[in-house]
Amino acid sequence: xxxxxxxxxxxxxxxxxxxxxxxxxxxxxxxxxxxxxxxxxxxxxxxxxxxxxxxxxxxxxxxxxxxxxxxxxxxxxxxxxxxxxxxxxxxxxxxxxxxxxxxxxxxxxxxxxxxxxxxxxxxxxxxxxxxxxxxxxxxxxxxxxxxxxxxxxxxxxxxxxxxxxxxxxxxxxxxxxxxxxxxxxxxxxxxxxxxxxxxxxxxxxxxxxxxxxxxxxxxxxxxxxxxxxxxxxxxxxxxxxxxxxxxxxxxxxxxxxxxxxxxxxxxxxxxxxxxxxxxxxxxxxxxxxxxxxxxxxxxxxxxxxxxxxxxxxxxxxxxxxxxxxxxxxxxxxxxxxxxxxxxxxxxxxxxxxxxxxxxxxxxxxxxxxxxxxxxxxxxxxxxxxxxxxxxxxxxxxxxxxxxxxxxxxxxx
Amino acid sequence: xxxxxxxxxxxxxxxxxxxxxxxxxxxxxxxxxxxxxxxxxxxxxxxxxxxxxxxxxxxxxxxxxxxxxxxxxxxxxxxxxxxxxxxxxxxxxxxxxxxxxxxxxxx
Numbered sequence: 001x002x003x004x005x006x007x008x009x010x011x012x013x014x015x016x017x018x019x020x021x022x023x024x025x026x027x028x029x030x031x032x033x034x035x036x037x038x039x040x041x042x043x044x045x046x047x048x049x050x051x052x053x054x055x056x057x058x059x060x061x062x063x064x065x066x067x068x069x070x071x072x073x074x075x076x077x078x079x080x081x082x083x084x085x086x087x088x089x090x091x092x093x094x095x096x097x098x099x100x101x102x103x104x105x106x107x108x109x110x111x112x113x114x115x116x117x118x119x120x121x122x123x124x125x126x127x128x129x130x131x132x133x134x135x136x137x138x139x140x141x142x143x144x145x146x147x148x149x150x151x152x153x154x155x156x157x158x159x160x161x162x163x164x165x166x167x168x169x170x171x172x173x174x175x176x177x178x179x180x181x182x183x184x185x186x187x188x189x190x191x192x193x194x195x196x197x198x199x200x201x202x203x204x205x206x207x208x209x210x211x212x213x214x215x216x217x218x219x220x221x222x223x224x225x226x227x228x229x230x231x232x233x234x235x236x237x238x239x240x241x242x243x244x245x246x247x248x249x250x251x252x253x254x255x256x257x258x259x260x261x262x263x264x265x266x267x268x269x270x271x272x273x274x275x276x277x278x279x280x281x282x283x284x285x286x287x288x289x290x291x292x293x294x295x296x297x298x299x300x301x302x303x304x305x306x307x308x309x310x311x312x313x314x315x316x317x318x319x320x321x322x323x324x325x326x327x328x329x330x331x332x333x334x335x336x337x338x339x340x341x342x343x344x345x346x347x348x349x350x351x352x353x354x355x356x357x358x359x360x361x362x363x364x365x366x367x368x369x370x371x372x373x374x375x376x377x378x379x380x381x382x383x384x385x386x387x388x389x390x391x392x393x394x395x396x397x398x399x400x401x402x403x404x405x406x407x408x409x410x411x412x
Numbered sequence: 413x414x415x416x417x418x419x420x421x422x423x424x425x426x427x428x429x430x431x432x433x434x435x436x437x438x439x440x441x442x443x444x445x446x447x448x449x450x451x452x453x454x455x456x457x458x459x460x461x462x463x464x465x466x467x468x469x470x471x472x473x474x475x476x477x478x479x480x481x482x483x484x485x486x487x488x489x490x491x492x493x494x495x496x497x498x499x500x501x502x503x504x505x506x507x508x509x510x511x512x513x514x515x516x517x518x519x
Contacts, residue, residue: 117495164517165413167494175496 005050012058013042017133018219019059020066022105025168031112031158033070035130041066104170106131107223110216112161112168114183122157123186124193129154131219132212142193142209180224184233184293187217191237195244210241228280232294235276239300242269254403258309270304277301295324314343331360335370347377365394369404381411414449415498417488417505418514423481427510434508442490447501449489457483485511489518 020041024034041062055061113126125143128134134142140150160166171179194209214237221230246260255261280294290298299320306312321337334357342350351374354367361367372387388408395401421427442448457476464471476483488505492498498515506513 115495117499163519164515165494167496171496175500 002050005054008049008054008058009042009045012045012062013133014215016059016062017042018106018109018131020062021130021133022109023063024066024070025109025112026105027067028070028074029168031130031161031168033073034066035158037066037070037073038062040069044069106219107170108168110183110220110223111170111179112166114179114186115161115166116179116182117164117166118157118160120186120189122153123182124189125150125153126157127186127216128190128212132216134212180227181229181291183220184217184229187213187220188233188237188293190216191240195240207244210237210244213237214241228283228288229291229293231276231280232291232297235273235280235297236293236300238269238273238276239297239304242266242273242304248399252399252402253406254397254399256403257303262306262308265304273297273304274301290323292324292328295320295327299324312343314340318344331357332364332366335361335367339370342374342377347374350374351378363394365391365396365400368394369400372404372407376407376411384408385411413492413494413498414518415490415492415495416516416518417490417498417502418484418516419453419486419488419505419509420482420512420514421485422512423483427485431509438505438508442488442501447490447492447497449491451486451488453486454484482512 017038020038021031021034024037025031028034044065045058045062049055110127110131113130114123118126121143125139128139128142129136136151136154137147139154140147143150170176191210191213194207194211194213214234217230217234217237221227221234224230242265243257243260245266246262246264247255249255277294277297280290281298284290284294299317302313302316302320318337318340321333321340324333325337335354338350338353338357341353351371354371354374357367368387368391372384372391375381375384375387385408388404388411392401392404392408395404439448439451442451460476462473462475462477464473486509490498490501492501495515495517502513502515
């Protein structure tokens with residue numbers, strides 16, 4: 001295939017996949033048919049565009065082609081009665097939908113993929129497949145599961161959506177806040193799966209997950225412009241992603257925020273993240289109370305504004321954590337708040353706060369890693385070593401284990 | 413679309429027993445809104461009899477077919493346009509019954 005046509009298919013795939021699947025889902029009321037017909041349409045583009053040239057409106061070409069493929073399949077399977085088939089034929093060459101309606105289709109599709117009646121891991125997989133357009137083998141590799149297992153998970157989910165009649169629509173006003181936060185939770189999970197990359201066999205595709213999560217969050221934010229948390233989540237992802245290159249050393253060791261080479265941070269992502277955070281700060285000043293993602297984004301904005309660790313405005317960070325505790329009183333938030341307390345009031349005060357979390361967090365490696373660091377700063381080497389041992393035992397990530405091991409071995 | 417709504421109780425942690433008036437009022441509403449198809453509370457699992465005619469002879473045995481901590485305490489059959497409507501009603505039903513609810517579509 002010539003490069004121009006290949007690029008055009010790749011671009012169309014990124015830009016149009018969700019639109020094609022979503023409009024077919026609305027028209028045929030069947031995710032399975034929509035997904036398969038969309039995949040066939042893109043496969044046809046791969047074959048035809050190099051020879052025939054790239055059509056002037058690739059999106060319309062793909063939608064029309066996918067519609068024909070769907071009708072072919074329905075005819076072939078004879079699943080529909082004659083009357084329904086006839087109705088489908090009449091609409092065969094529908095003009096493309098106006099942009100507004102298509103956007104609504106994609107939003108409906110996102111809500112269906114992130115439906116609370118589906119298991120969380122299933123929501124992630126369905127969103128990556130139907131909205132993100134990743135292939136089943138790609139999703140399977142990213143989640144370190146076998147292709148057949150991922151295929152089954154997605155097939156079962158589509159069957160449940162059909163059999164239980166999970167609707168493809170924007171939820172009613174009373175359900176909307178909870179459902180939007182469910183969608184954002186799925187997107188954040190996709191991002192973290194790419195960013196935290198646990199397990200020894202973490203290939204480059206897991207890093208693609210962060211890019212995909214950012215892309216899907218941009219889309220969700222564009223579709224829900226009034227939702228401050230969607231903006232907050234996008235800002236949080238951008239400000240986290242900006243630090244990726246500095247986060248792991250050349251030797252594969254995790255580099256903490258304090259030791260990162262801030263010159264390696266991505267300034268373009270930081271600038272965009274800061275702009276979004278300022279947008280939300282203005283909204284907060286106008287009385288729109290910020291949620292969890294907006295506060296986390298603001299915390300990351302403070303970190304990414306500092307030239308080095310000492311330059312960090314810890315008073316501001318602690319104030320933001322105090323707000324976050326009110327929105328999300330989880331022990332993990334309390335643990336992160338204690339890290340800010342250590343910078344302001346010293347490691348002894350912070351250690352007392354961390355020790356109060358033992359019952360809730362004794363199985364969590366970051367709890368022990370935080371304790372180990374505070375004990376080290378207090379010169380309590382023996383206890384620090386024991387805490388590092390525990391953290392190493394619980395850590396699931398090779399880069400983090402390498403960092404903790406070096407820190408432990410540096411203790412005197 | 414029809415859904416079977418199973419009310420699930422827990423032998424170790426039973427739901428409260430004073431819910432009948434609230435459930436009756438809820439049933440009235442289901443009827444008024446066109447969701448109600450059937451409803452019934454079940455007697456204790458100990459009263460069940462299992463019948464098996466798959467072999468040559470019919471076998472009767474005493475008790476539920478599976479002993480478990482959690483058991484089916486009652487059922488509804490609802491008519492609803494889609495799962496979102498059924499789930500919203502089920503969320504209310506769970507609060508009203510003080511018990512867990514399973515929502516399962518008919519084929």
